[in-house]
Amino acid sequence: MRKIVIVTTLLLITGSLLSYSILESVSGNYIKNLDARSAAMGQTGVVSTGRLFDMFINPANLASAKSNTGFQLGMNFVNDTENRSLPMYNSFDAYSGEGTYVSNENVFADFSFAAYYKYEIMDFDLVAALSYRPQISFDANYFEEVRNNDNSNNNDFPPILANNYIESEGAVNAAAFSLAADYRDFINVGFEIAQLDGDAKWERKINWTDDAIDKLLMGPNPDSLVLENYYSKLKREFKGMQFKVGANITISPRIAAGFSFVPKVDFDVTGTLDSLDIEDAVYMYYSQPDSLGNAVAVDSTMYSEFITPARMKAGICFQPQNIMKTNFNCDVELVKWSEVNDLYDDEFNFFVGIEHVLKHSIPIRIGFSYETSYGLQNHNGFVFSDKITKPSFTAGTGFTLLDRFTVDIGLQYSYRKYEALDLFMDNYYWQDGDYEALWNVYYEGGVISSPIIQDRGWENPDTVKERFVNLKTSISFNW
Amino acid sequence: MKKRFLLIILSCLSLTLFAARIDLNKASLEELKTLPVTQQQAEDIFNYRFYIDYFQSIYDLTEIESIDQVTLNKIKPLVSVSHYTDKDEAALRRDEIYYLIERLGSNEGLQEGMSDVWEDYLMTPRNINKMPFSEILNMPNTSAIDVAAILKRRANGDTLANYRDLRFSPGISYYGAKNLQHYIYYKDEPSDNKVFVDYQMKFSSSPFAGDESEMYKETMIRYDTSSSQPNTPSIKKQSYWGYFNMESYRTEVMNKIRLRYLNNWKAGLMTNSDKMDTSFFMDSKSKFADDAKYYVGYESEIDLLGYNYLKLYAGNYRATFGEGLVMENTDYYSPRKTGYGFNKRITGIIGDISRTQEYSLRGVAVDWKRDNMNAVVFLSQDKKDAIVYDSNNNGKLDDEDNVLSYITLSERFSNDDLESAEEFFNTYLDEELPYVNDNIVNIAPRLDAVEENLIGGHVEYSPFIGTHLGLTGYEATYDRNFVVPDADSLAHLLIAFDDDAEAKWKMTDAEISSMYSTLTSEYDRNYRRVVGFDWRTVLNNTSFQGEYAEMEVDGSLHKIGDDPSALLMSSYTQFENLSLLTIYRDYDLEFDNPYHRSFSESQRYDDTEFDKLTYGLNNTLLTDMYLNASQPSAEKGFYIQTRYQFHRMFTLTKAYIDFWERKSDARRGVRFEAKLEFKPIHQLRFRLRNKIQQKRYDELLDRGRSTAGETQLECIVYLSNFDKLTLGFTHASVDQPPYLSILANPAIAGAPDMAQAVSHSNGDLIGVDYVHNFNENLKVIGAFAIWKAYGASFWDFEDVELDFDQSDRGYKYWFNIHSRIANNLFISLKYKYKQFMTRELEFRDYNEIPTTGEYYFQRVESNEHYLRLQLDMKF
Incomplete structure (x- = not known):
């Protein structure tokens, strides 16, 4: 018999994004781009003759390899700063802004590798490549202190009651074989087949401090209440197969266009949620209220379900005459979010990038991207989809060593802002008044009052502001 | 041999x-x-x-x-090496005038579509020997005196053959000729059978401006005020900001395409997806049809009984005549719009794909010019956003209700969304506290609430060169009544709580109660009519011009002086190194012409409930009436402006003084500003700017006196041919009247309060800008500014836009990369980060955080990210 578990952790099922954040700690961060040059050019690269890693965007790019063999090694560092705020109201009762109650900053790193070999046959160049790279990352960390109201009016530091943690780690890696063909520098076609394999561990902890334990012991019911730390763990293993196809065509000596397609991937997931087999763990919600606001449609998502949506990407590359050598790339991507959840709409992402080569062959790369993703939000049991947009600007450069080595550096700076529920609901530290001893009385208008700690729902959600700095470096060797 | x-x-x-x-x-x-x-x-x-x-x-x-x-x-x-190029004539021309196109682009935000017209003339200049007076005058930085000088030469039988000819036309100024030279040819333009295509995409993720965000964040749910402790629920959804989840989406995207065949056939299409639209482009097809702007136009010179110039436009068009008293249809207000320099008007009809939405005209327009006359007829049918109120007291806002006024909305939420929000605010119940909502929303903006059918025209006769007399008029008919209740009823309608309404109604609110009604006790009509006449004459180096307009209210349209009126007269004198502009204006309070855009010091509804009482309005969205007001305030005054280069190294680039009186409450103001530039060597410039403004009532004992001053010093250094460094320092100060609630100091406890002293605020801003040109096609600009401004505020000009820094303390940095990717492809990418402390910090100890939840804040600060991408393609 299948057991049903309704987990109170919200924002559990979210759309995939590019960067590393607690928002995607369960759904994973889909890594589309690993090349430093492409990253610096607004993550464009459907049509690119630049680097081997461009085949990750469009396998047809592989056929543009000029040398007979080579490899590329890439490193990806992500710095994520997340500020969670709660609403503040001024003395005229208007919502006036946010007060930040927790900040988190994390750094993560990934590595990737690819090598190729070119073989010429008649009018065709055939290029084959092997690569190993992270495809989805689950790396994220969240730490929050829960402090009581002692001395808070004097801007002093009130004591810590508990430390809250969400720790997530793991990745799905892709071991891929790619093959591409070029016909007379006119048309390129390519495909990739990748074995996706990986695991992820997600832990949620609440650790009470000695101070909190002492306070409760000194309270009115010292014997009946014992503070126990909370611990929950989700462990998953993923297996899947991903295909990717693409084509490039040279429209004129200066303009080339390309297209790539990745179908959706439905993973086989095994694992445990605490002591429960993941096959039996279900996240339930009401997806449609009736006109009176009552629940009518119950929907659910299996923890064992894990889907990455299909992505179609088209782009052009323009190489104009300029007083400095110039490349201009422009890509559009359609993500079929509706394949992940009925509540999502399919969305377009936009990417623009420029490369100017200054004197002494120093390139300057700049770019822009605009991406949309989804998060599921739970509102009084009803789940609705919340679209989150993320604009980015990018920049980078590179240099050549010993003629055959090329080093690229790319920087992507992005930010986003969205509303979310508290990750650790506050009544847990109040327990409907049972933990009153943890909190201090306060004076309001000369009257002694006792605080009431309640959960904040969607009437006063958190505002989450995130900033991502993504540094990519890669070294290419061609021979 | x-x-x-x-x-x-x-x-x-x-x-x-x-x-x-x-x-x-x-x-x-x-x-x-x-x-x-x-x-x-x-x-x-x-x-x-x-x-x-x-x-x-x-x-x-x-x-x-x-x-x-x-x-x-x-x-x-x-x-x-053989001579070879694959660039066509247009590409070569674009190379030649690229810096001018770039300069036009950087001013576009202020010009609202005019730069498109000027760019067309840059790319395909027209024959100066044929152009009529008003068409030459429409060129940037050209004065009527310059144009008269050119036309006088032509009248003498001379043909201008080159720039030298133009420059030495008697009476033309150095700057007039210099500015004009790139926009004109001296013979008929070459008939290059080419279709010009201009595409522009602008993306920006700009945060909501301070005033806008305050408007949306203000509470719309109020508890029973008769309760001993009136309170509002501290929930985010109590405001439009929370209800519409305005934290998340802040993306604005504009797509614009223009097509042109020679200078004859023109077409354009513009879509603007505003910040609250959820898609990159417009949300739906119907929205596209309603809100997209487009035009098709034909312009041609016709030799028929002399020279004729004909313009025909269908779709959206701009119509501007005279000094803008009768007709100038833009949504954007510009203070001190003199009609000269950067405040130039393009008169006549032009295609319109600017961002103007509310006051856009959609229909057909014909503009016919001859040497000595001009006739224009324009027709428009468009639905306008308006404020609707429950005039029949049936408890709902519907088609049966009257409208109060046009309104330009900061964000155009759909009517369904607005109705849902109002229902939520009206019926909000708190389970824990007994709750009665005193503030039932019975007045609200609605999209496309009124259909406006407008017919208008302009005729102009020029008896001799440089002189014309013109007549402009329009009639707008509506499918609903505009009804403005009397002041008492209006106060209760606009202000949330009946008990406070009359106390809060001020003299300045006469500007609201004097809005135009189509239905009064004296008449019942479905139209608004405005007529006016304008004139200009050039005598030697001075031009005199003006416009007088009347709006039919309770008088006769054909009789002068019996209806609310507006008058503007100006003169402009130009010498080689000196120019002098004087303007006198007098606008009646009841002259409520929605298309009035002439010179003024402040916009309509300044200091009224719409400006100062957001928190007390029945519907906070009415604040948009002031925030986006484009009509001038009813005022009369006298303005003098000069530019004077009195030494090779010293130029008074702009100095003006304005004396004016606001009609609604007779408050008087004086404003003086001077900009002095000292250029000892070409690579080094110092600029000093000083502004001082005082507003007060005639009664010196009255507490309503405020003084604001600002001094700015800039040092500009050209470090090399590729590098420019600007260092700037600004000091601003504001003296305001004392408010009893803040500065009261009774001598004895319990004695009546007496306001003392003056509230003095001041602030400083230090900024540095650095421009590096890698070459002529790639430029990077970076800037940093830090300020401390308790109560004062700063306008900071950032590359192509203005930024308003009002917060107490803060800093910002931004950079902008301009790249000319190819001859016909341009990109500009700007990023800005701004961090500032807000007043929230000060009342942090007293604020009402939600009664539930965390008690400890790491910090209270605001930050903003801003990203802007502009892509231009020209073929």
Whole structure:
């Protein structure tokens, strides 16, 4: 018999994004781009003759390899700063802004590798490549202190009651074989087949401090209440197969266009949620209220379900005459979010990038991207989809060593802002008044009052502001 | 004989050798590889030609890093360079005037679509020897005196043959001729059968401006005020901001395409997806049809009984006449719009794909010009956003209700969304506290609430050069009544709580109660009519111009002086190094012409409930009436402006003084501003700007006196031909009247309060800008500013836009990269980060955080990210 578990952790099922954040700690961060040059050019690269890693965007790019063999090694560092705020109201009762109650900053790193070999046959160049790279990352960390109201009016530091943690780690890696063909520098076609394999561990902890334990012991019911730390763990293993196809065509000596397609991937997931087999763990919600606001449609998502949506990407590359050598790339991507959840709409992402080569062959790369993703939000049991947009600007450069080595550096700076529920609901530290001893009385208008700690729902959600700095470096060797 | 034979042989030999030379501009890579160069050098030569430029001479090879002098000497006898380019006339012209196009683009935000017109003239200049007066006057920075000088020469039978001819036309100024030269030809334009295509995409993720965000964040749910402790629920959804989840989406995207065939056929389409739209483009097809702007136009010179110039436009168009008293249809207000310099008006009809939405005209327009006359007829049918109120008291806002006024909304939420929000606010119940909502929303903006059918025209006669008399008028008919209740009823309608309404109603609110009604106790009509006449005459180096307009209210349309009126008269005198502009204006309070955009010091509804009482309004969205007001305030005053270069090194670039009186409450104001530039050497400039403004009532004992001052010093250094550094310091101060609640200091406890002192605020801003040009096609601008401004505020000009820094303390940095990717493709990418402390910090101890939840804040601060991308393609 299948057991049903309704987990109170919200924002559990979210759309995939590019960067590393607690928002995607369960759904994973889909890594589309690993090349430093492409990253610096607004993550464009459907049509690119630049680097081997461009085949990750469009396998047809592989056929543009000029040398007979080579490899590329890439490193990806992500710095994520997340500020969670709660609403503040001024003395005229208007919502006036946010007060930040927790900040988190994390750094993560990934590595990737690819090598190729070119073989010429008649009018065709055939290029084959092997690569190993992270495809989805689950790396994220969240730490929050829960402090009581002692001395808070004097801007002093009130004591810590508990430390809250969400720790997530793991990745799905892709071991891929790619093959591409070029016909007379006119048309390129390519495909990739990748074995996706990986695991992820997600832990949620609440650790009470000695101070909190002492306070409760000194309270009115010292014997009946014992503070126990909370611990929950989700462990998953993923297996899947991903295909990717693409084509490039040279429209004129200066303009080339390309297209790539990745179908959706439905993973086989095994694992445990605490002591429960993941096959039996279900996240339930009401997806449609009736006109009176009552629940009518119950929907659910299996923890064992894990889907990455299909992505179609088209782009052009323009190489104009300029007083400095110039490349201009422009890509559009359609993500079929509706394949992940009925509540999502399919969305377009936009990417623009420029490369100017200054004197002494120093390139300057700049770019822009605009991406949309989804998060599921739970509102009084009803789940609705919340679209989150993320604009980015990018920049980078590179240099050549010993003629055959090329080093690229790319920087992507992005930010986003969205509303979310508290990750650790506050009544847990109040327990409907049972933990009153943890909190201090306060004076309001000369009257002694006792605080009431309640959960904040969607009437006063958190505002989450995130900033991502993504540094990519890669070294290419061609021979 | 022998010598001649030898010469012939040598010539033949050299010709043979020359024929065998490899043309660097045409040779294939394989042919280049046959030269005595390495394979890499051959590829470098080929790549230079492909990526950089065609060779103009053999010596261009030295631009290639791998080609040294020895190699050059080696291949010099073996190669040739033919004249070759693949650029058409338009591309070459674009190269020539690129810096002017860039300059126009940087001013576009202020010009609202006019830069498109000027860019067309830059690309395809028109014949100065045929253009009529008003068309020349429409060119940037050209004065009527300059135009009269040109026309007088033409009238004498002269033909302007070149710039020198133009420059030495008697009476024309140096700057007039210099500015005009790029927009004109001296003969008929070449008939290059080319379709010009201009595409522009602008993306920006700008945060909501301070006033806008305050409006949306203000509470719409209020508890029963009769309760001993009136309170509002501290929930985020109590405001439009929370209800519409305005934290998340802040993306604005504009797509614009213009097509042009010569200077004759023109077409344009613009879509603007505003911040709250959830898609990159417009949300739905119906929204596209309603809100997209488009036009098709035909302009031509016709030789029929003399010179004629005809313009026909269908779709959206701009119509501007005279001084803008009767008709100038833009949503955007510009203070002190003199009609000169950067505040130029383009009069007549032009196609309109600007961001103007509320006051856009959609229909057909004909503009016919001859040497001495001009006639324009325009028709428009468009639905306008308006404020609807529950005039029949049936508890709902519907089609049966009257409207109060036009309104330009900061965000155009759909009517369904607005109704849902109002229902939520009206019916909000708190489970824990007994709750009665005193504030039932019975007045609200609605999209496309009124259909406006507008017919208008303008006729102008010029008896002699530089002089004209014109008549402009329009009638707008509506499918609903505009009804403005009397002041008492209006106070109760607009202000949330009945008990406070009359106390909060001020003299300045006469500007609200004097809005136009189509239904009063004296008449019942469905229209608004405005007529006016304008004039101009040029005498020597001075031009005199003006406009007088009346709006039909309770008088007769044909009788002067019996209806609310507006008058503007100005004169402009120009010498070689000095210009002097004087303007007198007098606008009646009841002159409520929604298309009035003439010179004024402040916009309509300044200091009224719409400006100062957001928190007390029945519906906070009414604040948009002030925030986006485009009509001038009812005022009369006298303005003098000058520009004077009194020394080779010193120029008073702009100095003006304005004295005016606001009609609603007779408050008087004076404002003085001067900008002085000192340029000891070309590479070094100092700029000093000082502004001081005082507003007060005649009664000196009255507490309503405020003084604001600002002093700015800038030092601009050209470090090299590629680098420019600007250092700036600004000091601002504001003295405001004392408010009892803040500065009261009773002598004895319990004694009546007496306001003391003056509230003085001041602030400083330090900024640094750095511009680096990598070359003529790639430019990076970076800037940093830090300020401390308790109560004062700063306007900061950032590259192509203005930023308003009002917060107490803060800093910002931004950079902008301009790249000309190709002759016809331009990109500009800007990022800005701003962090500031807000007043929230001060009342942090007293604020009402939600009664539940965390008690500890790490910090209270605000930050903003802003990203802007502009892409221009021109073919």
